Amino acid sequence: MFRVLVSDAISEEGLAPLRTSAHIDIVQQKVSEVEEQLHTFDALLVRSATKVTEELLEKMTNLKIVGRAGVGVDNIDIDAATKRGIVVINAPNGNTISAAEHTFAMMAALVRRIPQAHISVKSREWNRSAFVGNELLGKKLGVIGFGRIGSEVAKRARAFGMTVHVYDPFLTKERAEKLGVSIHSLDDVLASADIITVHTPLTKETRGLLGTENLAKTKKGVYLVNCARGGIIDEQALIPFLENGHVAGVALDVFEQEPPGDHPLLAFDNVIVTPHLGASTVEAQLNVATQVAEELLHFFEGQPVTSSINLPALSKDVYEKIQSFYHLGRKLGLIASQFMNIPVQELSVTYAGTVADLETTYITRSLLAGFLQPRVASTVNEVNAAMVAKERGITYGEKFSDETHGYANSISLTVHGENKTFTIKGTHVPNYGDRIVHFDGVAIDFAPEGHLLYIQHQDRPGMIGKVGNVLGAHDINIATMQVGRQEAGGKAMMILSLDKPVDDAVLKALTQIADIETVKRLEA
Numbered sequence: 001m002f003r004v005l006v007s008d009a010i011s012e013e014g015l016a017p018l019r020t021s022a023h024i025d026i027v028q029q030k031v032s033e034v035e036e037q038l039h040t041f042d043a044l045l046v047r048s049a050t051k052v053t054e055e056l057l058e059k060m061t062n063l064k065i066v067g068r069a070g071v072g073v074d075n076i077d078i079d080a081a082t083k084r085g086i087v088v089i090n091a092p093n094g095n096t097i098s099a100a101e102h103t104f105a106m107m108a109a110l111v112r113r114i115p116q117a118h119i120s121v122k123s124r125e126w127n128r129s130a131f132v133g134n135e136l137l138g139k140k141l142g143v144i145g146f147g148r149i150g151s152e153v154a155k156r157a158r159a160f161g162m163t164v165h166v167y168d169p170f171l172t173k174e175r176a177e178k179l180g181v182s183i184h185s186l187d188d189v190l191a192s193a194d195i196i197t198v199h200t201p202l203t204k205e206t207r208g209l210l211g212t213e214n215l216a217k218t219k220k221g222v223y224l225v226n227c228a229r230g231g232i233i234d235e236q237a238l239i240p241f242l243e244n245g246h247v248a249g250v251a252l253d254v255f256e257q258e259p260p261g262d263h264p265l266l267a268f269d270n271v272i273v274t275p276h277l278g279a280s281t282v283e284a285q286l287n288v289a290t291q292v293a294e295e296l297l298h299f300f301e302g303q304p305v306t307s308s309i310n311l312p313a314l315s316k317d318v319y320e321k322i323q324s325f326y327h328l329g330r331k332l333g334l335i336a337s338q339f340m341n342i343p344v345q346e347l348s349v350t351y352a353g354t355v356a357d358l359e360t361t362y363i364t365r366s367l368l369a370g371f372l373q374p375r376v377a378s379t380v381n382e383v384n385a386a387m388v389a390k391e392r393g394i395t396y397g398e399k400f401s402d403e404t405h406g407y408a409n410s411i412s413l414t415v416h417g418e419n420k421t422f423t424i425k426g427t428h429v430p431n432y433g434d435r436i437v438h439f440d441g442v443a444i445d446f447a448p449e450g451h452l453l454y455i456q457h458q459d460r461p462g463m464i465g466k467v468g469n470v471l472g473a474h475d476i477n478i479a480t481m482q483v484g485r486q487e488a489g490g491k492a493m494m495i496l497s498l499d500k501p502v503d504d505a506v507l508k509a510l511t512q513i514a515d516i517e518t519v520k521r522l523e524a
């Protein structure tokens, strides 16, 4: 018998698949009410109220799986679960439509001033001239982040006669054309849009994406919508733009801190808000509950789960054999994704030497997960990587080669993007670690670890000194530096490992050195 603790308000109808099994015992109580029995549960099913902390996981000594009836897993300590071998699953698309519809409702309410007018009439006023709005027809909608929700918002906007301009560095031209939208640079979207809506994950790159500098690039009178994650629009930076009327209005479903308390933004009449309601519909809650309940059932029946966001269901035996290559694969994917920060269509992985005889499927999936992670909102791992790649229109394949070029083993990844192909090759040396031995056509040798800096330049005397001077002037210590070149006087590169990451000012200063062509930060 498997015991499942359902500790949040989860759609009863959605739990039906679990109730059909004679081997599953469902207990619907809060964690605090079953303190004495926590060690007896095999599964925990939550929405967002239960905080699945390391402390709770420590008490649930028999726990094998946590199911989140929703997308975001902010309330679950994934690392702590992963460390304990507890699988975490979610429902990645069950609430997409509800979140898209809520975004659209917020946008329409914003431009027609519906919440303000509602309060006015309820206060027994009848002031029609105070609530003159704008039409959506003919307006330009800027969509930043064109994944599941962004693309559904765009479909609805087109039905309203809006033109949709999209910024998403990972969106391919084919997918944009299929959905009837055009791809633009961030600056173009900022400058041209009448309304801007954000639908990215909250990452290092997107935190404060709409901050002072980018808000200043928007059209005077722009409307902004954030139903994704608090912090993508910088709340503090927004205030002066509302005060001087540059921003005509803002709709927020999410906040940097939730609940936002007595936040200064709440004092503005033209800021309309909801308490993180994007997924709060009967339908979305039924979808997400059904999805996780079915996945839990598969898990207990020993079938593979498709929406796990942490550990793959690997046997200990196989895992021990592939472990080193599994990590090398992840690093190759991660570095390649950052280097090729453009839309890509295809990944091709070639195995040679001893690694070619192992279970390469898992290694390829690990590599794929590393490649996709910088591009998507939710955690990608070996279990869900194939599904996420398919959704993004990225194909991948494995090849095997007898050509080892002197290495005992090697994994080579070729990434095909629009107008550019990139190849990276790595090897694992027992008791020494992972090495990258080929990078974009140049033989080189570096460890894929930490804060890396890639510099491509013409092979001229004195380049190392010039780079060293700029980094020294910015107080950045170089841990290691590897150089390589295609031919004397031709294309050359340096890969530096730094003690701390470089900021945009350092990148700019390096780019200004004569004969340096490209500089990129790579985190591994």
Ligand SMILES: NC(=O)C1=CN([C@@H]2O[C@H](COP(=O)(O)OP(=O)(O)OC[C@H]3O[C@@H](n4cnc5c(N)ncnc54)[C@H](O)[C@@H]3O)[C@@H](O)[C@H]2O)C=CC1
Residues within 6 Å of the ligand: 071, 072, 092, 095, 096, 099, 144, 145, 146, 147, 148, 149, 150, 167, 168, 169, 170, 171, 199, 200, 201, 202, 205, 206, 227, 228, 229, 253, 254, 276, 277, 278, 279, 280, 374, 375, 376, 377, 378
């Ligand atoms: N308000 C609510 O109740 C809900 C909010 N969400 C949030 O909505 C957001 C979007 O969710 P999905 O569409 O399911 O995610 P998704 O992973 O399908 O799409 C995210 C998109 O953002 C793009 N992206 C990544 N970095 C970017 C960058 N620096 N600039 C521009 N685009 C970038 C990716 O290429 C991807 O296409 C997430 O933050 C999610 O947590 C999701 C469900 C409900």
Ligand SMILES: O=C(O)CCC(=O)C(=O)O
Residues within 6 Å of the ligand: 047, 048, 069, 070, 071, 072, 073, 095, 276, 278, 279, 280
């Ligand atoms: O469960 C909820 O209501 C939160 C939805 C959400 O933000 C998500 O799924 O990422």
